[in-house]
Amino acid sequence: MGRTPCCDKKDLKKGPWGPEEDEILINYIKEQGHGSWRSLPKLAGLRRCGKSCRLRWTNYLRPDIKRGPFTVDEEKLVIQLHAILGNRWAAIAAQLPGRTDNEIKNLWNTHLKKRLLCMGLDPLKHEPFTHCGPTTAPRSYSTTRHMAQWESARLEAEARLSKGSLFFNSPPPLVKPNPDYFLRLWNSEVGESFRNMNGEAKINCRSPISSSSMKCGSVSGVTVDVCPNMAGSSSTSTTARNQIEDAIDASFSSFSNESEDSSDTALQLLLDFPINIDMCFLEDDTTWLQC
DNA sequence: AAAGCCTCCAACCGCCTGAAG
DNA sequence: CCTTCAGGCGGTTGGAGGCTT
Numbered sequence: 001m002g003r004t005p006c007c008d009k010k011d012l013k014k015g016p017w018g019p020e021e022d023e024i025l026i027n028y029i030k031e032q033g034h035g036s037w038r039s040l041p042k043l044a045g046l047r048r049c050g051k052s053c054r055l056r057w058t059n060y061l062r063p064d065i066k067r068g069p070f071t072v073d074e075e076k077l078v079i080q081l082h083a084i085l086g087n088r089w090a091a092i093a094a095q096l097p098g099r100t101d102n103e104i105k106n107l108w109n110t111h112l113k114k115r116l117l118c119m120g121l122d123p124l125k126h127e128p129f130t131h132c133g134p135t136t137a138p139r140s141y142s143t144t145r146h147m148a149q150w151e152s153a154r155l156e157a158e159a160r161l162s163k164g165s166l167f168f169n170s171p172p173p174l175v176k177p178n179p180d181y182f183l184r185l186w187n188s189e190v191g192e193s194f195r196n197m198n199g200e201a202k203i204n205c206r207s208p209i210s211s212s213s214m215k216c217g218s219v220s221g222v223t224v225d226v227c228p229n230m231a232g233s234s235s236t237s238t239t240a241r242n243q244i245e246d247a248i249d250a251s252f253s254s255f256s257n258e259s260e261d262s263s264d265t266a267l268q269l270l271l272d273f274p275i276n277i278d279m280c281f282l283e284d285d286t287t288w289l290q291c
Numbered sequence: 292a293a294a295g296c297c298t299c300c301a302a303c304c305g306c307c308t309g310a311a312g
Numbered sequence: 313c314c315t316t317c318a319g320g321c322g323g324t325t326g327g328a329g330g331c332t333t
Contacts, residue, residue, distance in 0.1 A: 051318085051319080051320095058320095087322065087323090
């Protein structure tokens with residue numbers, strides 16, 4: 001029953017790859033494609049297990065891998081995506097062409113995590129430590145607040161999705177929320193707005209619906225707007241908000257029937273919060289280097 | 292000069308999920 | 313339906329090289 005064992009582990013080499021092994025693997029994959037990783041080492045004449053070959057190829061030998069240090073923009077992107085996706089390195093890597101999950105994981109563990117810690121942010125939650133005293137510079141306060149806002153948006157959206165799933169989908173069986181809905185959101189125009197914003201750019205969806213301002217997305221026919229500043233967020237229209245929440249509810253209903261709608265739902269959920277993240281600290285080494 | 296410490300990152304380990312038998 | 317495996321993923325490790333004392 002079942003399959004035959006992948007490979008007997010005796011006589012298999014472990015540890016760092018040599019140049020000859022790399023060459024064999026590259027040449028084989030160029031000519032044959034990797035096919036089944038399980039059978040590749042034997043066919044290619046390598047004394048490695050398939051898993052090791054796959055790892056070596058995907059993390060190091062692949063021709064489309066971008067070597068060299070991460071740019072500031074890439075680091076920003078990693079932090080932003082980590083705030084949304086958490087430690088889903090593969091998902092984050094998918095948004096950075098040429099970078100591997102391993103590379104991003106290493107970047108996070110060796111650089112970015114420390115920087116966030118230095119800025120008084122919990123790298124897991126992207127929010128300030130509760131015991132954090134007023135020892136950071138004013139600019140750090142701003143960064144901290146922005147990161148916390150982003151995380152708040154994410155957490156509440158997740159909570160609402162959970163609530164929605166329970167409300168609309170039991171019984172019959174719960175609809176599994178699309179695990180990549182934040183990723184899809186990130187890839188939407190909203191994500192682009194977020195990525196492109198510079199300093200004070202904002203995404204605010206508490207403003208009146210269907211206004212003439214720039215449209216950034218829609219859910220169930222409800223238009224969501226990008227506003228030029230944060231002023232609108234403090235003058236939330238209850239009616240408008242109710243309309244948005246109705247749209248969310250409507251989305252949840254259709255969500256149970258059509259999984260593709262989940263991205264729109266998540267989009268709306270996340271858009272329901274003002275976002276204002278300033279990550280200038282990445283460009284200003286002096287701040288975190290003083291830690 | 293050298294010992295000790297630190298940082299970085301390639302590679303391994305173990306777990307999970309979906310597919311094969 | 314159950315067992316086993318391949319592939320994929322995130323967490324962790326260990327060695328090489330750099331830095332400090």
